[in-house]
Each structure stands twice: as C-alpha cells, then as structure tokens.
Amino acid sequence: MSRIIQRNGRKGYYLQVVVPRELREIIRTSAIVRKLSDDKDESLKIKKQVEEQIINKFDEIKFKHKFKKNASNNFIDESLKRKLYEKIGHHFFEPSNELNEKGIVLSYWHCIGHEVDFKEINSYQIIKFFNAEVIVHNYRGKLWAFENCCPHRGAKFLKKNLSTAQITCPYHGWTFTPYSSYIPRKDTFPEINSISEVRPKVWKIENINGFIFISYKPLFTLHDQLGKEVVNIISEIGQSINKNYSSQEIIFNCDWKIAIENALEPYHVSFVHKDTLAPLGISDGKNIFYDWASIFKDKIKSKKVKNSKKIFEKMLNIKYNFDGYWSLYLYPFSMISSTEATTFAHQFYQPYENGNKTSCLTKLWCLETAKDQYEETLNNFYKSVSETNLKIFQEDAEICSYVNEGMWNKKPLFFKSTLEAKVDHFRNCIRKFENLLKK
Numbered sequence: 001m002s003r004i005i006q007r008n009g010r011k012g013y014y015l016q017v018v019v020p021r022e023l024r025e026i027i028r029t030s031a032i033v034r035k036l037s038d039d040k041d042e043s044l045k046i047k048k049q050v051e052e053q054i055i056n057k058f059d060e061i062k063f064k065h066k067f068k069k070n071a072s073n074n075f076i077d078e079s080l081k082r083k084l085y086e087k088i089g090h091h092f093f094e095p096s097n098e099l100n101e102k103g104i105v106l107s108y109w110h111c112i113g114h115e116v117d118f119k120e121i122n123s124y125q126i127i128k129f130f131n132a133e134v135i136v137h138n139y140r141g142k143l144w145a146f147e148n149c150c151p152h153r154g155a156k157f158l159k160k161n162l163s164t165a166q167i168t169c170p171y172h173g174w175t176f177t178p179y180s181s182y183i184p185r186k187d188t189f190p191e192i193n194s195i196s197e198v199r200p201k202v203w204k205i206e207n208i209n210g211f212i213f214i215s216y217k218p219l220f221t222l223h224d225q226l227g228k229e230v231v232n233i234i235s236e237i238g239q240s241i242n243k244n245y246s247s248q249e250i251i252f253n254c255d256w257k258i259a260i261e262n263a264l265e266p267y268h269v270s271f272v273h274k275d276t277l278a279p280l281g282i283s284d285g286k287n288i289f290y291d292w293a294s295i296f297k298d299k300i301k302s303k304k305v306k307n308s309k310k311i312f313e314k315m316l317n318i319k320y321n322f323d324g325y326w327s328l329y330l331y332p333f334s335m336i337s338s339t340e341a342t343t344f345a346h347q348f349y350q351p352y353e354n355g356n357k358t359s360c361l362t363k364l365w366c367l368e369t370a371k372d373q374y375e376e377t378l379n380n381f382y383k384s385v386s387e388t389n390l391k392i393f394q395e396d397a398e399i400c401s402y403v404n405e406g407m408w409n410k411k412p413l414f415f416k417s418t419l420e421a422k423v424d425h426f427r428n429c430i431r432k433f434e435n436l437l438k439k
C-alpha cells in the first residue's frame, strides 16, 4: 500500500509505502517515506518507479532473512557443540572438527602423474577435487591444466576419463587451447570485446624431470613445498620412468583422509593383504619425515622377489636403484612407491561427492628396457605386478569402508603404534595448514 503525502514544514511531495507485516520487526518501522519531487506532476510521474524500487528492496531483505534463518537452523552452533561434547563426550558433538578441505586442494602442489601418462597428442586426465574437476591435457606436446567447466554456461568439457580429445564444449562449441579461444557465432555476443578474455579457469602446472604438479594458488613454490631432498629423489626417479603400463581407478567408499591414512601405515598389511602384499615380507621399516612429505623404506625378505630383482636388473636401465620396498608420500593426495626399483607405482587420491567418496587412480610406470629381446618377459612381469597392485587397492578400499563415518580426527592418534608414525605426521600436516591459514 502506498500514497503521496506532504510533510509538515517541508517542501514537496513524498511517497509513503507501508512495510509488510513480516518485515516490520527486521526493518524496525511500519512505513518507508521517500521524497519524490517539489513539483506535483513530476511526483505523479515518478511515483511508480520509486515504489518499485522500495518493493524490490523489501523482497531482497525477505530473501536474505529467509536464507539466514535456514542456515542457522542447519548447523549446530559451535558453543552448543562444545557443551554437548563436555556433557556427553561423543564424537557426534566434537567441536571444530571441520577442516578447510577445499583450501587444502587450492593451496598445495599436487603430483598428478608423469609426462609418460600424456604421451599421445590430445591425451588428458580428469582430476576430481570435491565438486570441481581439473583437466590436464596435452595440446600439441604442451601440458596445460584448467577446470572442467566451460566459462559460457558451466558445462563439463569432458566426461570420459583417460582418453584423447580436443577441448571443445559439447553444448555450444566453445573451444580452447593453451593459447587461444574460439566462440561460434561470436557476432551474437556484443559485450565480448576481445575473445582472448574468455578463458576456462586455468591452473598452474610444473614439471620436475617428468613428474607433473598442478596447483591453483599455492602457498609455497613447488621446490619449497617438497624440500631439496625430495626434489633430488624425484628428479632421479622421474628420469628413469619410461612408460605408463596401466592406469586403474578404484573407488573408496570413505573420506579421503581415511584412505590416505590407510596407505600410510604398514600395520594393517598382515591382516588385510595376507596373500598379496604380506608375502613380500616387509617388516617395520624406517620412516623419514619432511615438512610436507614422508618416506617409508624397508628390506624385503621374500627370496622370490630378490631372485627376480637379479634377473630384471639386467633387463632394465635402472637409474635410481635401491633394495627393498620404498614409498614416498606427498601431502596431501599423492603417493609414489616401488618394489626393488624395477617398477614404480603412483596413486592419486581424489575426494568427491562432498568428500564421502575417494577415487584412487593408480598407475604402473615401467623403466626403459635394456634390449628389445626382453620386451616380452618384462611385459609378463608388468602384467602380474599391475594385477597384484589392483588386488591390493581393492583390499584397501574394502577395509576402509569398515571405518565408521565421522571417526576421523585431526588430533594426534589416541592409541598409537610406532608403525603409525606417518599417520601422525599426516595429521600434523593438516594442523600445520590450519595454523598457516590463521596467520
């Protein structure tokens, strides 16, 4: 309801609009008054326009208030949580267990693979990061990384993973390369002045002797994040890797942190991997810790493995040699491991579906063959390693699905075996990241 009024002792004409009942308490008034004009005709002319502006404002306030109300209904207030936790002592009410997980994705460098995974022109890999995806793509020999989301109306460029394609959006054909953009019927977009302004969201990409790292807004330079020693190790391994034998995806029905912690401890091996990994005879091993990485290494007792090492050593050009089992964890999502330096495996753990699932992409990388005549024997060897690795990760995925939801915690482990020291290091990395955010 509205009307034109005149005010005592003031010149001109005013519009008075009644505030809807439900907004009176929020705005704390029952009517809004706005000056129209000193002239009566002019006031009548602009009345409708001013009235609309005020009504729009009412709608905006209504919407914001409704949103606020819903938001506060959905979450338990932190102080209430704390009180409940003190009273009941149950993890349902544990205060401040939430992490800025998307911040972890954006702030670190992620080792997503090796350039041998992208040998073919136009080959690509889609990486899942919660509800976003990043594509790493080989454009005429140049690798580039960008979000799988078209800047036009948000369609995915690609759905099928680990394949080859040019980057053309299937919806209206917007096409991108690292250097250029193309828009069909560009003449119908009068507001786009320069086509080069229209780009997908591009991520940073770096390469250390073949290993590919991506990040959106890293907190550190890649070398600072890894540290000198880790850079040296991966530089040597990177040179030795010659081809990608297989890439397989395993779905973990659990949070990524559960999957990572499982990969970081050998304590479960004798229970979970009785017939696959346990026969290698890995024991307690030794851990080395860095700021954002950790290494586990151990001798292998299995005679069978030792004998085959002697044979394969002659068939391969091994540049980075060692005995035993070795695994390098790169915070937050990557793991590189090897048995006797004859093959290398890579796992990249990707949180998705709001963090309730984790996709583990595991790759088997081979070294250079010393002579062509060994090709067949080596292929049989790679085949059996790849099959065993797949079984091991399926066993891991299965055991992780037993861990109750909500049981993960960023605090140091309550019951801690010395075999779980890397799990504590991981949690320490999580806490360190949170402290960095506070600075």
Ligand code: FES
Pocket (backbone or CB within 6 Å): 150, 151, 152, 153, 154, 155, 169, 170, 171, 172, 173, 174
């Ligand atoms: S949404 Fe990609 S071209 Fe329209």
Ligand SMILES: [Fe+2]
Pocket (backbone or CB within 6 Å): 262, 263, 268, 269, 272, 273, 392, 396
């Ligand atoms: Fe395991």
